[in-house]
Each structure stands twice: as C-alpha cells, then as structure tokens.
Amino acid sequence: MKLKRVFAIVMTIVLCFGMVAVLASCGNNEVNYAENNTKIKVGVSGPLTGGAAMYGIAVKNSAQLAIDEINAKGGVNGVMLELVAADDKHDATLVSTTYTTLYEGGCQLFLGTVTTKPGIQFKDYATEDGIFYLTPSASGDDIPYADGGFQMCFTDSNQGTASAKLFNENYAGKKIGIFYKADDDYSVGIKNNFVKNLDASFGKIEEASFTGDTSLFDSQISMLKDCDVIFMPIYYTPASQFMKQGANIVKADAVYFGCDGFDGIDAVDGFAIDTIPQEVSYLSHFDSTATEGPAADYIKAYKEAYPNEPLNQFGAAAYDCVYAMVAALEKSGEEITATMSAQDMSEILLAQFKGGFVFNGVTGKCEGENKSTITWNADGTVDKEAVKYVVKEAGANG
Secondary structure, three states: OHHHHHHHHHHHHHHHHHHHHHHHHHOHHHOOOOOOOOOEEEEEEEOOOOOOHHHHHHHHHHHHHHHHHHHHOOOEOOEOEEEEEEEOOOOHHHHHHHHHHHHOOOOOEEEEEOOHHHHHHHHHHHHHHOOOEEEOOOOOOOOOEOOOEEEOOOOHHHHHHHHHHHHHHHOOOOOEEEEEEOOOHHHHHHHHHHHHHOOHHHOOOEEEEEOOOOOOOHHHHHHHOOOOEEEEOOOHHHHHHHHHHHOOOOOOOOEEEEOHHHOOHHHOOOOOHHHOOOEEEEEEOOOOOOOOHHHHHHHHHHHHHOOOOOOOHHHHHHHHHHHHHHHHHHHHOOOOOOOOOHHHHHHHHHHHHOOOOOEEEOOOOOEOOEOEEEEEOOOOOEEOOOEEEEEEOOOOOO
16 A cells, blocks of 8 residues: 555656646746846847848947936836847847847847848747737838737838839839849848839839849849839848949949838948949938937937947837837836736737827938827738938939
C-alpha cells in the first residue's frame, strides 16, 4: 500500500509538471513581462545600422523626443515612459530576436518596425501574443490588420494610388517611366497600384527594374532617359545612385518622383543633389520645410535635441505614434500603471483605435496653427491628407 501511494504521488507530481510545461509552452501571451516595470516601456524594432539606418535613427530619436516631452508634462497620468529600441538592420531574419528583446523586456506600447519586410515577421509574433502596434513607417499592405496592427504612414497601395492620382491631374500627355526594385515588397506594392490607377491615356509606360544591391544602372538609365517623369518607388540610396549616373543622360527637364522612401535623399553622403538638373519630388505626409505651425515646432525641437541627426517623415510619424497612443490611453479613462501587461495595454488601445479615435498631429496636412486631423479605418490603415513635397527644383545649382 505504501508503495502504491508513493507511486500515486509521483504520478501526480509528474502530471502537474506536465500541465505546467504545456501551459508554459503555449501560454506565453499570458505572461506579464512588465510586472516589475517602474515605467511604461515603448518598444520599436528598426534599422539603427546599415543602409536604411537614416530611417531607424530618425524614428528612435523622434520617439525619444516625444517621450521626453510627455514625461516633462507628467507622463501618462503620472506614470513615466521609457523607450527601448532594437536594431533589426532592415533584416527580417533578425526580428525574432528584436521582438523577443522588446516583448520579454517588458515593453507595453509598440511602434512595430520601421520598414516593411521586417514588419511582416513582427506582425506574426504580435498576432500570436495579442499585441497592438502602431507603426510609423512600415507601409506594406500586409502590415495593418483589424485586431491589432495599425499604421501612421500610408500603405503601399495608398501611396501608389495617391501618386497615380497626382500624375493623372498634373502630368497628362507626358511620357512616364518607372524605376523599381523587383525583389522588394515595398517597391513592387507601390508600383503595381500606381500602374493600376494611372490613366490609360498615358499609353505605354516604360519600366526598368533592379534586384539585390545593384549600384550600376546603365541599362535602366538607357531605357528611361527620354521619359518626362520617372516614378521611383524605391529608397533613397539606389535613387541617388541612379540620379548621379543619369544626371547628364536623362532629360534635363525630367522629374524624378518618389514616395516616402525618398525622404532624406538630400542628405545622402556623397550625393550633391544640387548638381543634378532634374527636379526631385515625392509624395509625403509631412512637410519637413514647414516654417510655422505644429510641424515647424516639431522640426525646431528635433533639431535642437539632435542637431547632427537625420530629420525625415519617418521620424515625424514616430513622434505622432507615441503621442497618439498616449492620447488614446488617456482618453480611455482606464487606470494606467507601469506594471500592466502588454496585452491589457493593447486591449485598451485597440478599443480606442477601432472606436473612432481622432488624433491631431504633425503629419498630414497642417493648416496654420492647427494640427492635422488623423483617423483610422477599421482595417488598421490611416486616413489623413497627403502632400507633394519638392526636394529640389529643376536646374543644377552647383
């Protein structure tokens, strides 16, 4: 009898440990990694090194600027904020590490990722754990989702559609070319929607593409040199390389037109933008030349805090992201604490963002002293007004 009792106890212990193991293996989303926090932690994964670092650094700096301002005003109902930024180098394979660093490090508010490809991976993990995120600049169509993934930036579809609308209204009768990166979701997504929404009266569109880290574009320049307007849904590094190589080959009165990937192109090392004759413009949701109003106030504060660091719409969007999530938490009327789980915080935010939450920020069209009006659709996409931003007028100045 004693032997049987001992065996029964051992079996009970084994079964209990087995149940604990099962719960631990499939219940990570119930663990409160923030239970020892003293501040509300805001997490972001982005390229802090590498070719896209200009974007990640601007996002990190701007999020920190917003947090510093909010903390100076008393935080979220008296609770201070803290930024945690992880470097994914614009490499999706690193996101498992950066996400774990943020989530298990106690982050409760998430900016997701800075760029699209890593953002797809981040979304998978966030969905599994029930995490809400508001990304400043991961613009892929697959980034937002109704149950937790929201954007401050326009989706690729919206950028392509809005760009086509602008072309239809301003470039009728012009010869249009497209230069895009065929192995990049961001570039292909924008290009496809641009073509789909472009007026048929433009006729044949010249298309030239590249893949990988190609930096010589002789054949692509030859294909597009006679175009009046060249649409370039790519990032600033290959765009600047194309412009330098094609400066005296592409029509001098041509227009290079990009999307948010062009932001910062005038600050690329080794690229003297004023020496090329063509106009450089892009579709934006932030006026980085503003001299008055809310956008100008942000620009002034950023330059004072980070005088030697890049300033672009990615950063402005991150600034708005932090303020928007804080505004949503305060509007909820819920008691916010530093030790709330990421899931509890996400539930509050999701209810607000799906419930008609309206935010006034520095991105979008600001008129006079008024901030822009920003809302979100049920699918997580943002609704605000875009503007055309001219980086450089036609004509070489240097």
